[in-house]
Amino acid sequence: MSERIERIGSTVIENVRPQLDAGRWPVKRVEGESLTVQADIFKEGHDVLVAVVRWRQSVPRSQATEWAEVPMSSPKGNDLWEGSFPLTSNGRYEYTVEAWPDFFATWVTEIKRKVDVGRDVRSELLEGAAMLRAHAERARQDGNPDDAERMLKAATLFDQGMSPNAIAAAVDPELKRVASRYADRSVATRYDRVLEVFVDREKARYGSWYEFFPRSAPRDGRTHGTFKDAEKWLPYVQSLGFDVIYLPPVHPIGLKARKGKNNSLTAGPDDVGSPWAIGGPEGGHKAIHPQLGTLEDFARFVKEANAQGIEIAMDLAYQCSPDHPYVKEHPEWFLHRPDGTIKTAENPPKRYEDIVNFDWLGPARDTLWPELKSVVMHWVNLGVRIFRVDNPHTKPMQFWAWMIREVQTERPDIIFLAEAFTRPKVMKALAKLGFGQSYSYFTWRNFKAEMQEYLEELTQPPVSDYMRANFWPNTPDILPEFLQRSGPGGFRLRAAMAATLSSVWGMYCGYELCEGTPVAPGKEEYLDSEKYELKAWDLDRPGNIRDYIARLNGIRQRHRAFQLYDNLRFHPSENEQVMFYSKRTPDGTSQVLVAVSFDPYNAQDSVLYVPLEELGIQPDETYQVHELMTDTRSLWQGPTAQVRLTPEQPAAIWAIYRFRRSEQAFDYYE
Numbered sequence: 001m002s003e004r005i006e007r008i009g010s011t012v013i014e015n016v017r018p019q020l021d022a023g024r025w026p027v028k029r030v031e032g033e034s035l036t037v038q039a040d041i042f043k044e045g046h047d048v049l050v051a052v053v054r055w056r057q058s059v060p061r062s063q064a065t066e067w068a069e070v071p072m073s074s075p076k077g078n079d080l081w082e083g084s085f086p087l088t089s090n091g092r093y094e095y096t097v098e099a100w101p102d103f104f105a106t107w108v109t110e111i112k113r114k115v116d117v118g119r120d121v122r123s124e125l126l127e128g129a130a131m132l133r134a135h136a137e138r139a140r141q142d143g144n145p146d147d148a149e150r151m152l153k154a155a156t157l158f159d160q161g162m163s164p165n166a167i168a169a170a171v172d173p174e175l176k177r178v179a180s181r182y183a184d185r186s187v188a189t190r191y192d193r194v195l196e197v198f199v200d201r202e203k204a205r206y207g208s209w210y211e212f213f214p215r216s217a218p219r220d221g222r223t224h225g226t227f228k229d230a231e232k233w234l235p236y237v238q239s240l241g242f243d244v245i246y247l248p249p250v251h252p253i254g255l256k257a258r259k260g261k262n263n264s265l266t267a268g269p270d271d272v273g274s275p276w277a278i279g280g281p282e283g284g285h286k287a288i289h290p291q292l293g294t295l296e297d298f299a300r301f302v303k304e305a306n307a308q309g310i311e312i313a314m315d316l317a318y319q320c321s322p323d324h325p326y327v328k329e330h331p332e333w334f335l336h337r338p339d340g341t342i343k344t345a346e347n348p349p350k351r352y353e354d355i356v357n358f359d360w361l362g363p364a365r366d367t368l369w370p371e372l373k374s375v376v377m378h379w380v381n382l383g384v385r386i387f388r389v390d391n392p393h394t395k396p397m398q399f400w401a402w403m404i405r406e407v408q409t410e411r412p413d414i415i416f417l418a419e420a421f422t423r424p425k426v427m428k429a430l431a432k433l434g435f436g437q438s439y440s441y442f443t444w445r446n447f448k449a450e451m452q453e454y455l456e457e458l459t460q461p462p463v464s465d466y467m468r469a470n471f472w473p474n475t476p477d478i479l480p481e482f483l484q485r486s487g488p489g490g491f492r493l494r495a496a497m498a499a500t501l502s503s504v505w506g507m508y509c510g511y512e513l514c515e516g517t518p519v520a521p522g523k524e525e526y527l528d529s530e531k532y533e534l535k536a537w538d539l540d541r542p543g544n545i546r547d548y549i550a551r552l553n554g555i556r557q558r559h560r561a562f563q564l565y566d567n568l569r570f571h572p573s574e575n576e577q578v579m580f581y582s583k584r585t586p587d588g589t590s591q592v593l594v595a596v597s598f599d600p601y602n603a604q605d606s607v608l609y610v611p612l613e614e615l616g617i618q619p620d621e622t623y624q625v626h627e628l629m630t631d632t633r634s635l636w637q638g639p640t641a642q643v644r645l646t647p648e649q650p651a652a653i654w655a656i657y658r659f660r661r662s663e664q665a666f667d668y669y670e
C-alpha cells in the first residue's frame, strides 16, 4: 500500500482548524486565551471514537513542555469534534489531533442493544473478557495495577457465562471509563501535520500608540531635542491615555543626498534631514544620533517610559544613507547598478533619493541577514520590545520569516508591526509570516458600507487568526484628504472610530491639535513636514481635542471589551451616515455599544437596532446604558434606540448594565 493511502488511517481526521496555509505559518493568539481546535473525525461502521488534541509549548525553550492531551468531543454527533487547550504563557505552541476507535466502548453499546431485545450474549461476553484482559495488561504496563485488577475481575465474571451480575458489569459506565483509558492506541490515526500557534503577550492585541519625533521635543522649532527633553513628554503622552510611544529612527542621519524642508532634494546647512536616512560618520543602525544623546540616555528614556506605564516602539528601517558605515565596510551588501554606483531606494511612486537598499538575496546574504538580526537584538538588550518595521513589503518575505522566527525563538515577547501600505495579499502574507500587527486601509475608508465590509473581513477568521490591524487616522506620511477638509469634527470622529473599532490604534503628534494643512492641494503630505525639520508644537493650541482623545483612551482602559480584537459586530442603523456596532467579552462581563457618525459637519439622527439577544437581554427587559463620552445614563427597553450625533460629539459609546435581582433589591452589573 502506498504511504499516501496508509496515512489516511482507519479513523479519518480531516479539516483540522485553525490552520494557516496548510500549516505553513502559526496562527496567532494572546496569552491567557485558549485555543479551540476543531476537526472532522469519522470511521467506517459504528465504532465509538475517541479523539484528543495533543499539544505542547515549544518556545521559549526554557519553558518547553512534554506533549499533553485534552479530550475532544462531538456534542452534535455530526462528526465535527472540538477540544481546547490553555495558552498560559507567551511563546510558541504545537498542536495536532489523534483519534482511535474504542472497541470496548463499542462492545458495551452493542451488548446493551442485544440484551434489550433478549438475545443470548454468551459469546459476546467471552469477546469482552478477552478485550478486558488486553486492556488490563496495558494498565499493568502503565503501572496501574488497581485498574488492571478491576478489569480482570469483570473478565472472570464474563467467562462464567450469562448472569444478571455479568450483564450488570458489562454495562457498568465506570468499567467502560476505566477500560477506555487503556484502549489500543496502536490503531490510532494521528493527523499528519503538527500545527503551530504563536502566543503573543497582550500588548500585541491591545495598545494605544502615540508617535512623536524626539528631536522636536523642546517645541521651539529651533533647538534639537534630546532624550532628556523627550522624557518631559512622558506625562503629556500619559495624560492622553497612550501606552506605547513610537519613535521614528533615532540614529545618525546621512549628509550625502540629505533632504531639505518639504522633501526638497537640496538641503541647507541647518536642515536636519529625514531620520529614515540612517547612518553617518557617527555610526549606523546601532548608534544614537549624537544630538539626541547617548545609548545610555536612550536606555534611560526607555526605562523611564516603562516606569510610567509606556512602552517604546522603535523604528526598524533596513536601509542606509550613502554615509552609513556599512556602505564602506560592506559594499557587497548593496545593490549596484551596472555602472558601479549603488541604487537608491523607492516605494513607487515615492522616491527616496537619500537612501540605498540592501541586496537582500545576493551572495552576501549569509553575513547580511545575521547582522540585521543583531540590530534588533542590540535594541532589545537596551529594553525595546516593540518594533515598527518600515516598508517591509519592499524586502523579501523569506528574510522576515527567518528574522522574526529567530528573534521570537529567543525572545517571544518581541512584537513587530508591519508598516506596509500595499496590495492586500502582500499585507496578509507579512502578517502570516510573523508580524504581530499590521497597518491597514482604515485611514482611507470614509463610508459606512466600505468600512463595515473591511472590518468584517479583518476581525473575523480566517484573517483575524493571523492579522491584527493597528488603526492610524494619520501618520507623518499621511494626512488623509478627509482630515484636510473636515475640521475638528472629522478629527474627533476618525479618532473615535480608530479607538473603538480596533483594539490597537495610534496617531501621530499634531492630530490632537487638528493639524490639517497639506503641502499642496491633492497631496497627503503635511506642509512643513516634521520628517524634514524640527517642529514648534504648541500642545495647548486653541481648538485642540486633547480631552476628547484622553476620554477615548480612558474608556478603552476601563472597558475590557475594547481590548479584544475579534469581538466586533455590526448592527443596523437607519441612517447611512451612522454606523452602529457592539463589542463584548466572551463572558459578557463587559459589553459596549458604539454609534459613530461619518459626517464631520452636521448633526445626524438615527434609529439603532440593539442586538438584544446577543447581549443576553430579554425583549421586555429594562436595562441601563451609560453613555461614556458625555457621562449620561438612561434606561432603555426594546430593540430600538434613538441617537443624535454632532461634530462635537460624533460618537456615542454606551456601557450596558443589566438589573439583577438580588435578595435585598435590584442591583446592576456591567
Ligand SMILES: O=P(O)(O)O[C@H]1O[C@H](CO)[C@@H](O[C@H]2O[C@H](CO)[C@@H](O)[C@H](O)[C@H]2O)[C@H](O)[C@H]1O
Residues within 6 Å of the ligand: 259, 263, 274, 275, 276, 277, 278, 317, 319, 347, 350, 351, 352, 353, 354, 355, 390, 391, 419, 420, 421, 476, 477, 531
Ligand atoms: O514608503 P512608505 O510610505 O511606507 O514610508 C516609510 O518609509 C519611507 C522610507 O523609509 C519613509 O520616507 C521618509 O524617509 C525617506 C528616507 O530618508 C525619505 O526619502 C522620504 O522623503 C521620507 O518621507 C517614510 O517616512 C516611512 O514612513
